[in-house]
Amino acid sequence: MLQNLETLAREAKSWPFEQSRALLDHVLKKRLSDSERDAAKLLIDAGKADEAVATFEALKRPVVLETGYGPSGLPHMGTFGEVARTTMVRNAFRALTGDHWKTRLIAFSDDMDGLRKVPEGVPNPEMLREDLHLSLTRVRDPFGTHDSFGAHNNARLRAFLDGFGFDYEFMSSTETYRSGRFDEVLLRLLERFDAVQAIMLPTLGEERRATYSPFLPVSPITGQVLQVPTLERNVEKGTIVFDDPAGGRTELPVTGGHVKLQWKPDWAMRWTALDVDYEMSGKDLIESVRESGKICRALGGVAPEGFNFELFLDIEGKKISKSKGNGLTMDEWLRYGTPESLSWYMFQSPKSAKSLHFNVIPRAIDDYLGAIDAYRSQEPAKQIDNAVWSIHAGSPPEVASPVSFALLLNLVGVANASSKAQLWAYFAKYLPDATPANEPVLDGLMDRALNYYEDFVKPTKSYRLPDDKEKAALLDLAGRLKALPADTTDGELIQGEVYAVGKEHAFEPLRGWFGALYEVLLGASQGPRFGSFAAIYGLAQTIQLIEAGANGELAG
Numbered sequence: 001m002l003q004n005l006e007t008l009a010r011e012a013k014s015w016p017f018e019q020s021r022a023l024l025d026h027v028l029k030k031r032l033s034d035s036e037r038d039a040a041k042l043l044i045d046a047g048k049a050d051e052a053v054a055t056f057e058a059l060k061r062p063v064v065l066e067t068g069y070g071p072s073g074l075p076h077m078g079t080f081g082e083v084a085r086t087t088m089v090r091n092a093f094r095a096l097t098g099d100h101w102k103t104r105l106i107a108f109s110d111d112m113d114g115l116r117k118v119p120e121g122v123p124n125p126e127m128l129r130e131d132l133h134l135s136l137t138r139v140r141d142p143f144g145t146h147d148s149f150g151a152h153n154n155a156r157l158r159a160f161l162d163g164f165g166f167d168y169e170f171m172s173s174t175e176t177y178r179s180g181r182f183d184e185v186l187l188r189l190l191e192r193f194d195a196v197q198a199i200m201l202p203t204l205g206e207e208r209r210a211t212y213s214p215f216l217p218v219s220p221i222t223g224q225v226l227q228v229p230t231l232e233r234n235v236e237k238g239t240i241v242f243d244d245p246a247g248g249r250t251e252l253p254v255t256g257g258h259v260k261l262q263w264k265p266d267w268a269m270r271w272t273a274l275d276v277d278y279e280m281s282g283k284d285l286i287e288s289v290r291e292s293g294k295i296c297r298a299l300g301g302v303a304p305e306g307f308n309f310e311l312f313l314d315i316e317g318k319k320i321s322k323s324k325g326n327g328l329t330m331d332e333w334l335r336y337g338t339p340e341s342l343s344w345y346m347f348q349s350p351k352s353a354k355s356l357h358f359n360v361i362p363r364a365i366d367d368y369l370g371a372i373d374a375y376r377s378q379e380p381a382k383q384i385d386n387a388v389w390s391i392h393a394g395s396p397p398e399v400a401s402p403v404s405f406a407l408l409l410n411l412v413g414v415a416n417a418s419s420k421a422q423l424w425a426y427f428a429k430y431l432p433d434a435t436p437a438n439e440p441v442l443d444g445l446m447d448r449a450l451n452y453y454e455d456f457v458k459p460t461k462s463y464r465l466p467d468d469k470e471k472a473a474l475l476d477l478a479g480r481l482k483a484l485p486a487d488t489t490d491g492e493l494i495q496g497e498v499y500a501v502g503k504e505h506a507f508e509p510l511r512g513w514f515g516a517l518y519e520v521l522l523g524a525s526q527g528p529r530f531g532s533f534a535a536i537y538g539l540a541q542t543i544q545l546i547e548a549g550a551n552g553e554l555a556g
Contacts, residue, residue, distance in 0.1 A: 002091060002099040002394050005384065006047045009096040014385040015350060016085075019307065020092035023063070023278050026305035030277070031058035050100035062102035065090050065278040066270070066304070067168075071111045071136055071153035073119050075160040077312065077330060077356065078282070081346045083107065083166055085309065086280060088347065088390040095384070095394065105168045107161060108270065111136045111150035112173040112260045114216070114225030133224040135260075137174040150174070160330070164339060171274075173266075178257035185273040186254045188299055189214065189265065191235050195298045196265055203291060213242075214265040218258055221246040225260055267292040272301030280306045312356035328356050336452045337361040338444060340391060344368040347387040358456055365405040365445070372400035401441045402431060403536065407528035408449035409457055411537060414522065414545060420446045430489045430536045461523035463555040470516045473505040474550035478543050481534070488539050495531025520549040 009017055024044070028037045036056055043052040053059045067082045069075070083105075090103050112135050118128045124142035128149070131139040136150030146152040150172075158170055176182060189196060193214070201209045213230040221244060231249070232241035240259070244250040252258045261269055270276065271292070281289055286308050293303035311319055333342050341364040348354070371388045375396055383389055388396040408423070417423050420436075423446045427434055436443040466474060480497045488494065502513035518527040527533070534542040548554050 002094045004047075004098065005095040005394070006044075006049070006098050008380055008384045009092065010045065011381065012092070012384045014387070014390065016088040016092040016347075016390050017096070017384070019089045019278075019305075020096045023089065023093055023305045024096060027059075027063055027277050030302045031061075032056060044097060047098060049097040053101055059101065061275070062104045063093065063277050064104050064106060064275055066106045066108055066274065066276045067279070068267075069107060069109045069157055070113065071109050071150050071157065072113070072115060074153060075157050075330065077328060077333075079157070079160070080164070080330060080342065081309070082280065083161060083168065084164075084343055084346045085350060086278070087166055087393075089278065089280075091390065091393045105166075106171050106274065106276075107157065107166075107168045108171045108173065109150070109154050109157060110173045110263070110266070111154060112177055112225075112257070113263070115139050115149070133222075133226075135174060135218065135223070135225055137172070138223050173260070174257065177260065180256060182269060182273045183255040185269050185299055185301075186259075186261075187235075187238050189261070189269060190233060190238060190240070190254050192298055193230075193233055196295055199291060199294045199298065200262075200264065203287075212262075213240075214262050215240055215242075215254060216260045216262060217242050217244070217250070217252050218260065219244050219246055220250070220252070220258075264288055264292045265295050268295035268299060268301070268303075271296045271304055272299045275301075276304045278306055279304045281308055283308045283310050307351070309350040310353040313353050315355055315357040315359065317355070328358065332358070333361065336448050336455075337365055338368070338441075338448065341365040341368045343391040344371070344387055347390055358452075362405050362409065362452065365448075369400045369404060372396055397441075401445055402434070402439065403442065403532065404528055405445055405449060406526075407533050407536070408445055409453050410522050410524070410527050410533055412449050412453040413457060413461065414537060417450065420450070423449075426536050426538065429487070429538070457524070463521075463523040463549075464519050465552045465555045466516060466520045466550060469505060470513075470520065471550045473501050473507070473513065473516070474520070474546050476505065477501045478546040478550070481539060481543050481546070484539060486539060489535045491529070491532040491535035493531070494534045494539075494542075495529060498530050521545055521554065523554070 009020065028040055032040055040052040040056055040059065043049065043055070065086050067086050069079055086105060090105055094103060114133045115128065115131060115136055116133070118125050118132070122128065122142050127140055128142055136153070137148045139149040141147065141149050141152045143152050146155060154170070154172065161168055196214050197212075200212060200214065204212055211229045213228070215230055216225050216227060217240065218224070219226055226242070226244065228242045230240045230242055234240070238255055239251050239253050241249060241251045260266065267288070271279070289306070289308065296303045313319060336358065341361065344367060345360065345364045368388070371386055375383055375386050375388050376398070378386060411417065411423065411426060415422060415426060420443065424436070431439070434442065477498065480501065481494065484493070498517070499510070502510045505513070507513035514530065515525070517530055518524050
């Protein structure tokens with residue numbers, strides 16, 4: 001599936017392939033000497049990545065990509081975007097190397113972090129308030145379904161990622177700290193404590209600098225994750241001494257899950273301990289990436305390759321905030337749009353700020369459907385840069401939907417439909433062989449069109465009266481359609497009549513005629529290809545609609 005694409009991948013211009021080439025250069029530089037790197041690159045460029053991996057021992061280790069999740073809340077748009085985009089880079093890298101080099105995608109949950117505040121919208125907030133500052137995997141589950149709040153949210157994350165079909169390895173901070181996986185690097189950080197402090201302290205305010213320590217000890221008495229100064233360090237014993245508010249002066253090992261790191265040192269420690277090669281993050285974390293990279297180098301590691309994506313904006317151009325609720329949730333998008341349309345939206349210009357609001361969904365759906373249609377006729381060099389290649393890991397579906405989402409929205413409105421059964425009835429003549437079973441995409445779009453129309457289109461419908469010129473043209477169009485066979489379902493034939501009327505009545509530019517059709521007949525400023533709409537809605541019904549609009553009956 002992703003093999004024999006090396007030449008195309010080297011020339012591809014879309015951002016996942018740009019990132020995959022940067023990742024390849026990064027890994028070769030990180031793992032090989034100059035002479036080895038040149039030799040390996042020659043092999044890989046010649047389509048012999050398998051020989052390169054077999055020749056150089058350091059290349060036999062998988063390439064590791066990581067995404068992070070803070071389980072104090074449920075998975076959200078940012079979670080999806082990070083995993084989806086990282087997966088796109090991973091698949092591009094696989095194509096670039098002929099799929100001969102193993103890759104891993106780690107979805108890391110920072111579930112050992114302390115609960116700092118009670119999140120909004122969860123049950124039993126008083127119980128959570130009692131558990132503040134405990135590790136998320138010690139906080140009781142307010143939903144009553146899991147051993148802890150962290151476990152509950154981790155399960156939601158995994159179900160969320162599995163539902164989208166992502167290939168990943170889940171990793172829990174709590175389990176990884178406790179297992180000893182991080183011990184070696186934690187001891188190294190203890191040894192290089194002063195170097196880490198020299199990186200972090202200049203970034204902090206005066207008050208925080210006075211008490212800051214990269215180590216957050218877990219109180220053996222209360223289980224709380226403490227933000228307290230480190231009073232003493234014993235490198236030989238591998239311990240720190242701190243003042244526990246519940247028990248006074250206390251000594252703990254930095255290994256085995258007895259302490260957690262502050263998040264920037266923690267990020268750097270993970271990069272080092274897990275040998276992470278790639279991780280992307282939001283534009284708001286540029287400084288954090290820089291500081292964590294410095295700490296990573298201080299620990300003897302190499303900061304991963306990656307890039308900073310832009311954040312989403314609301315309809316007013318303001319930064320989306322979970323606390324303000326001014327953005328879209330995953331459930332909201334999926335009520336109105338398909339998962340593929342969301343992946344399409346995430347693919348587009350990740351370094352440009354984009355509105356994440358309900359009004360972007362119809363366009364995203366139809367752009368995705370259009371890209372599927374275009375893919376079939378494109379040459380391979382164009383196909384690999386088509387977003388649907390990245391969305392579907394090189395194997396997009398042969399066909400999508402026979403009609404656009406915009407057309408469905410207008411059909412729902414004009415037909416006053418409230419169920420899929422009503423919509424399918426209109427397709428009986430236009431697509432006589434179509435059923436929900438053999439047109440599942442169309443069937444799913446119907447559900448979403450019904451939802452979107454009811455919630456967003458219906459309240460904004462605004463019909464207007466035609467002027468004299470438009471009325472004459474509408475009645476002319478109705479007359480021409482009456483002259484066609486009554487069972488006509490040829491959308492192109494009907495569209496030809498629409499064009500002919502527009503030219504006959506001297507609409508200049510012609511789009512003014514189509515605008516009149518939409519505004520007078522559909523109560524909207526734009527709409528679908530009118531011929532296709534009429535073919536599905538039915539010729540007789542379309543004629544009635546046109547005559548009603550021409551006579552001012554719809555605007556009343």
